[in-house]
Amino acid sequence: MSMKTLLSNKLKWVAIAVIGLGYLAFDSLVIVNEGQQAVISQFGSPVKVVNTAGLMFKLPTPVQSVTHIDSRAQVLSLQHNEYGTADRSNLVIENFLVWEIADPIRYLTSVGNKDVASTRLAALANAEVGIAISSVNLPTLFGMTEEDKTVKVLFEQITEQLDAKSRRELGIKVTTLRAKRLGFPIQSLAAIYNRMESEWQHLEKKYLAEGEEEAAGIRAETNRLVSKIEAEAYREGQVIRGESEAQAAAIYAKAYEENEEYFTFSRYMEAYEKVLKDNATLILPTDLPLFKQLFDAPEVKK
Incomplete structure (x- = not known):
């Protein structure tokens, strides 16, 4: 065998080895994309799960194989x-x-x-x-x-x-x-509608009853407050009226003390206003004390 033949065979085996090694290296690389998981199986039995995207290595086939699965929803x-x-x-x-x-x-x-x-x-x-x-x-x-x-x-x-x-x-x-x-089915719809109608009616009655109860409470409280305010106002009014009447009596008494004749005259005038109203006709003797102010000249103090 010539040197040329030996060199050719050697180069052939080197090329085969490089190709084999390249294939094994390529087969050992595993690329995991986003949204994927990779399951590494060894002799057909799953042994490892890769759930992060990236590059990883495994043993060459048929020792280990890889199965990609979709991890998205x-x-x-x-x-x-x-x-x-x-x-x-x-x-x-x-x-x-x-x-x-x-x-x-x-x-x-x-x-x-x-x-x-x-x-x-x-x-x-x-x-x-x-x-x-x-x-x-x-x-x-x-x-x-x-x-x-x-x-x-x-x-x-x-x-x-x-x-x-x-x-x-x-x-x-x-x-x-x-x-x-x-x-x-139609019969099922009828049952649903009847149930819904009865429940709405039940809720309606419930809300109406609650509203009436609340309104009754508000009315009772309002009436109580009104009665309280009226009682307080009446009490204060009576106090003010009593004080006013007392002050009026005191003023009348003081005025009577200071000018008895004027007070008597004013009382007579008030009596005339009540007796001689609405075209009243009275037949009375003129010497009554009631008519003294009408027929007697007023006395002039000297």
Whole structure:
């Protein structure tokens, strides 16, 4: 074998080694993008989860392999289903749920991909909704009292139960399960409307009774205040009247003491005003003391 042949074979093996090493180096690199998680499996069994974006290394295939999964929230719309309530009413509900992968290893070992996960989640969700709906009466879903288990409260409870079960069985976290659309048969609508009407009437009577009670209290308090104010005003008026009459009596007494004749004259004038009014005709002797002021000349003091 010539030197040229040996050199050619050597270069060939070097090239093969470089290519092999390059392939192994490339195969050992793992790129994790934002919104992704990477699961490293060793001989087919998941052993490690990478949930931060960036570059990492693994052992070459077939020793270790990598599976990328989407870690973002997913929305799953469910087909409408008809459910029976505790009072044997039919209710048609179309639901949707929001989910994301909570345990990547359990997710891969139990479902493996998004299509299977959607099918399993839909089955679990429909089962949980059916169990919950069958435990309540239809009118209470649209009730207005604290005791009623309304649609909102019921689906919050269903979400918690579904989340716990899906985490345990599928490695999936359910953040939201809500009713997107509800349909009712005519008889169910009639029951709802009757219940709502009776509840509104009950509230109306309650509010009217509370208003009447409040108004009666206000009227009673107002009457009490009015009576109190009137009593105080009457008392003060009587005090003022008494003081005024006392002052008037004192003034009259003082005036009488200072000018007895004028006081007598004024009293006579007042008597004339009362007796000789409205064209009254009296036949009386003129020597009565009452007419002294009319027929006798006033005395002039010297």
